Amino acid sequence: MGFFDKLKISRLKEGLTKTRESFQDNISKLTKGRTDIDEEFLEELENILIAADVGVETTLSIIDRITEKAEKETYRSEDELNGMLMQVMAEMLLETTEWHPVDFDAELPAKPYVILIVGVNGVGKTTSIAKLAYNYNKAGKKVIIAAADTFRAAAVEQLGIWAQRAGVPMVSQGQDADPASVVFDAVSSAVARDADVVLVDTAGRLHNKSHLMQELAKIMRVAKKKIPDAPHEVLLVLDGTTGQNAVAQAKEFTKCVHVTGLVVTKLDGTAKGGIVLSISRELELPVKYIGVGEKIDDLQMFDREKFIEALLGK
Ligand code: GDP
Numbered sequence: 001m002g003f004f005d006k007l008k009i010s011r012l013k014e015g016l017t018k019t020r021e022s023f024q025d026n027i028s029k030l031t032k033g034r035t036d037i038d039e040e041f042l043e044e045l046e047n048i049l050i051a052a053d054v055g056v057e058t059t060l061s062i063i064d065r066i067t068e069k070a071e072k073e074t075y076r077s078e079d080e081l082n083g084m085l086m087q088v089m090a091e092m093l094l095e096t097t098e099w100h101p102v103d104f105d106a107e108l109p110a111k112p113y114v115i116l117i118v119g120v121n122g123v124g125k126t127t128s129i130a131k132l133a134y135n136y137n138k139a140g141k142k143v144i145i146a147a148a149d150t151f152r153a154a155a156v157e158q159l160g161i162w163a164q165r166a167g168v169p170m171v172s173q174g175q176d177a178d179p180a181s182v183v184f185d186a187v188s189s190a191v192a193r194d195a196d197v198v199l200v201d202t203a204g205r206l207h208n209k210s211h212l213m214q215e216l217a218k219i220m221r222v223a224k225k226k227i228p229d230a231p232h233e234v235l236l237v238l239d240g241t242t243g244q245n246a247v248a249q250a251k252e253f254t255k256c257v258h259v260t261g262l263v264v265t266k267l268d269g270t271a272k273g274g275i276v277l278s279i280s281r282e283l284e285l286p287v288k289y290i291g292v293g294e295k296i297d298d299l300q301m302f303d304r305e306k307f308i309e310a311l312l313g314k
């Protein structure tokens with residue numbers, strides 16, 4: 001493992017501290033001095049997983065898998081038992097997520113690559129855009145941000161400040177402008193300037209859901225006028241601290257918008273990061289990025305092995 005990989009894992013570990021500590025702590029209490037698995041053990045494990053917001057369905061799969069293994073295998077030590085538990089949890093994640101690039105400097109499938117960011121208010125859309133812009137820019141890609149959240153007061157201004165920090169240009173027409181028109185401008189500008197990535201911020205109000213969905217549909221229609229297969233990616237941002245609520249929210253969105261991937265934010269602020277273990281399975285969508293802090297470099301491309309290592313590794 002190279003220096004930068006190690007650095008990434010230690011940052012990830014730091015970001016996941018709350019989940020990691022409670023998870024590891026509870027599991028090591030459970031396995032302390034044990035080598036066998038009985039009803040009581042399974043019941044307690046189920047409670048730990050549910051408390052970490054792994055979700056009922058995934059928790060039951062984990063319990064089933066462990067029951068199956070325990071019937072066939074014997075464990076000579078607490079460490080062996082622990083190792084088996086970690087392995088089963090890792091398998092949950094490995095099974096349910098598709099492969100995708102793990103580096104910002106990897107070649108993108110289209111140019112410009114248009115990414116639409118959607119999600120309800122406050123989940124971290126704008127912050128995640130800033131982080132994506134920063135990372136893609138740092139990796140040598142030419143980035144343009146489109147300020148298509150024109151509904152909320154100060155949204156454009158907030159995005160402008162982040163764009164500056166990330167060192168990338170922003171296309172905007174101010175508050176109350178037609179978001180689709182902003183996107184048309186941004187995409188045109190990206191084509192003219194030979195940009196690599198266009199990141200589109202959108203409004204997240206849900207009090208008028210049908211209006212919001214119409215707005216997103218119009219944005220997509222207008223982007224296609226300039227680039228027929230845009231947007232190439234629609235990322236739904238979910239707040240990891242809201243646990244199973246995030247799943248319910250996502251189900252509403254996926255009914256109306258063709259989402260291609262998830263960004264799970266605020267994993268630093270919660271002991272319920274177990275949500276990441278179940279969210280792909282429940283939504284049949286890959287987690288592509290995770291947010292582990294409020295700063296511009298607190299976003300990582302989701303890498304299953306690194307995530308499991310950061311969460312469960314000693
Ligand atoms: P939006 O309404 O979806 O655009 O959300 P914002 O990007 O404005 O973020 C809402 C709040 O969440 C802000 O206070 C952000 O600093 C905070 N936030 C976003 N991502 C993260 C994260 O990964 N960790 C933490 N701790 N806070 C975050």
Ligand code: GDP
Nearest residue numbers: 178179180181182183184185188218221222225
């Ligand atoms: P409408 O407002 O419902 O008629 O939606 P449209 O699909 O016609 O476009 C929405 C917005 O995107 C418009 O207000 C324009 O600002 C912008 N737009 C769409 N197509 C074009 C185009 O071909 N050229 C330019 N300059 N702007 C466009």
Ligand code: MG
Nearest residue numbers: 125126149155
């Ligand atoms: Mg915002």
